[in-house]
Amino acid sequence: MARQTALVIDDESQIRRAVSNALADDFAKVVEADTGVEGLHLAAVEKPSLVVLDLGLPDMTGVAVCIEIRKNSDAMILVLSARHADQEKATLLDAGADDYVTKPFSTLELKARVRALLRRANSHRAIAGTTIRHEGLTMDLEGRTLLRDGELVHLTPTEWELVRVLMTNAGKTMTHRQLFATVWPGRQYGDAQQYLRVHIANVRRKIESNALDPRYIFTEPGVGYRFAAPQ
Amino acid sequence: MARQTALVIDDESQIRRAVSNALADDFAKVVEADTGVEGLHLAAVEKPSLVVLDLGLPDMTGVAVCIEIRKNSDAMILVLSARHADQEKATLLDAGADDYVTKPFSTLELKARVRALLRRANSHRAIAGTTIRHEGLTMDLEGRTLLRDGELVHLTPTEWELVRVLMTNAGKTMTHRQLFATVWPGRQYGDAQQYLRVHIANVRRKIESNALDPRYIFTEPGVGYRFAAPQ
DNA sequence: CCGCACTGTACAAAGATTTCACAAAGGCGG
């Protein structure tokens, strides 16, 4: 795997150093910023493939930083936060963050999360445009077919869109809002969860052998759904 | 595999060189263009079998270049883009592009994609001109005949086109739009489904023994039709 | 004029989505 740059944005020098240290093994270069503004500047200049962003910066909200970075970069964004309010988590993911770690965290956990993130970033690129596979499930995006253990599974248009979004973002939690926006484009958010719940249930009935112990589609309470799993 | 020519269209000399380099192994000749206009000229003169096209050229949109190239060439077109908006991707594929790689990409990935593309181009060509078989159905593309369990089945021109498209893409769901576009080229999409329904019904009457439990042509409600199963 | 293929209409059947009602699970304060 090519050696890359990482960017750490945090106003506490102690945490900054700890994170940089943890990343040193996996990145050729780690740059640090202690404000949101400087972070955005470095993101533009250094073209990092990973950004570790602490919430509670003095000059900008975490959401604002995420949105700005996303405007001209598809770096993976990992958010650090003290609180673990579900509401906030969903908001950050909506703003373009890729994963979320609550403080306090161990160096080992951080490293594991980062590696999972990079693995995903790479496989995502390699896969785009053909077929996606996970355990017994094979999705052919071109042919619009889904095989479960070699058997063809029939999906309705809505179900197909749902599974497509979840599988193309395998491992990443998609918020209710994100799922709703791609499956019902140009529709008011309203009772999104109503719809999602019933369609997810229908999909699970078709692809999960045991709905109580799902192998593929996991629920992230208060946030959304995730296809397959790290951890 | 025959040695062929490739064309790289990109306004950044750095990327142009990187791509040319990656292609050098698989092509006898690689030519470069730094504008859309020059690219079209070279596409006409050099008759490349592969075109690598970067979006964001100074003089023309990517879509326009695709469409122009398609007018008098069946080269494989691979598009490079920084963004990875699905909307854009779909537009490009509609315009005649064959695959889509988002920047940044590795040389290895590019090579892999190019080879996959050429494999596809060749197998496609290898199929054209022979016969396609599935269970009791045999389609002779050259002789324009269809045999069902050894019996000759008569198809009208429209029906023939429909079956041809479905069989040459066996296992893949063809959308109403795709079918309509190949069977009624240069026609408004309008009431496509009306016509398709009628003609599909006519074809089924001729080749299916039981229309309620089809062996060959399957309906994907809300999407299109599929000939047989994948694999 | 006749036969053939395509175009267009109508309607019943099948399928998909939305909506509703309620059960199950999980968090939280007491």
Added chain:
DNA sequence: CCGCCTTTGTGAAATCTTTGTACAGTGCGG
């Protein structure tokens, strides 16, 4: 630990959309 409250899962009815099919009209070449 218990009950309350919010979120999630599930089954089924109601509604809307798409599909299959019969059939009549249109145009064209012989």
